[in-house]
Amino acid sequence: VRLNSNGVTAFVSITRGCDNMCTFCVVPFTRGRERSRDPHSIVNEVNELWEKGFKEVTLLGQNVDSYLWYGGGLKKDFGAASAIQQATAVNFANLLELVAEAQPKMRIRFSTSNPQDMTLDVIETMAMFKNICNYIHLPVQSGSDRILKAMNRLHTREEYFDLINNIRNILPDCAISQDMITGFPTETEEDHQDTLSLMEYVKYDFGFMFAYSERPGTMAARKLVDDIPEDVKKRRLSEIIDLQLKHSYLRTKQHLGKVEEVLIEGTSKKSELQWRGRNSQNTVVVFPKENYSIGEFVMVRIENCTSATLLGKAVGYSENN
Ligand code: SF4
Structure with a gap:
């Protein structure tokens, strides 16, 4: 368990390792094969956090949807x-339900979701429980089928759109964020355009965007040549960041005029007289x-x-x- 110094939000690990083999990623080599934690110990930890005054917990794993x-x-x-072990197994949806039911007033978040496993x-x-937050961090890394394949991401662009459509249909108010890597080996201008058009389709609430750089020990470092010039990577990255900024603004504007529940986490970085929290x-x-006060759930009218x-x-x- 990882506690934030604010005394309000905490992180609880639910899995270790990863069985996917994304070619840019070092996790499968450093953290090993995937194991899940006993759901009872997870629920106990969440109960203890609530008793200590924590109001929000994030269930953490490299690939939470793969929890089993x-x-x-x-x-x-x-x-x-054994047949009985298989029949009584607890998957990620079951775990979410267990945690949400154990502490109905506690906010539940989770990270990270891998599109192919969600x-x-x-x-x-998520739709059944009010205390599971309407937010999914759903890294896609690229909008091009060819690059997704080179990254060994085991889903296509179309399958990702299907997932996004399902989220939008079932959870109309859900925020979605991305991780994007630009300038992956062999990425063409057309691949880059595919990334921009995917972003245009999803209109993410926010994102974490990087220019590709080789990580020692990864499959990509062993097998692929880092062949996209730095100036091209830089230009593509700034196009992606500009588009994301436009979408982020469009998304934040959708909250204007609404009254939303905010959990107070601390003082605003800019003003001693203001609280800072999240919806x-x-x-x-x-x-x-x-x-x-800190740790209280407050209804806030969004004005700007x-x-x-x-x-x-x-x-x-x-x-x-
Ligand atoms: S990027 Fe995520 S899903 Fe892919 S190998 Fe790394 S940890 Fe696993």
Whole structure:
């Protein structure tokens, strides 16, 4: 468990390692094969955090949707488990439900979701529980099928769109964020355009964007030549960042005029007189302190925004308090 110094939000690990083999990633070599933690110990940890005054927990794993508990052991050995172990296994949707039910007033988040492993039942479970936040970090890395294949991401652009459509249909208010790598070996201008058009389709709430650089020990470092010139990587990265900024602003503007529940996490970085918290969608909200305190759930009317922050005024406590 990792506690934030704010005393309000904490992280609980649910899996270790990863069985995917994305060619740019070092995790499969450094963290080993995937194992899941006993759901009872996860729920116990969440209960203890609540008792200590924490109000939000993020379930953490390299690939949370791949979570599978069948009594211990590696994920890859599940096929060899007994019939009873297989029939009583706990998957990620089941785990989310267990945690959400154990602490109905606690906010539940999770990270990271891998598109190829995220299933419909996870999205449906999110819709069933008010305390599971409407936010999915859903890295895609590229919008080009050819590059996705070279990265060994085991889904296509079309399959990613299907997943996005399902999220939009089941959770209309869900925020989605991305990780993007630009300038991956052999990336053409057409591949880059595919990334921009994918972003145009999804209109992410925010994202983490990088120019490709070789990581020692990865499959890409061993097998692929880092052949995209630095100036091309830089230009493509700035096009991606500019587009993301435009979309982020479009997304934050959608909150204007709404009254949203915010969990207060601390003082605003810019003003001693303002609180800083986040709404369910994980967007930062800043508003005057008045008599509210850290760790409280407050309803805030959103009056203004930048591309990254919502500004508003508290109108009262949330019923969650
Ligand atoms: S990028 Fe994520 S899913 Fe892919 S190998 Fe690394 S940890 Fe696993």
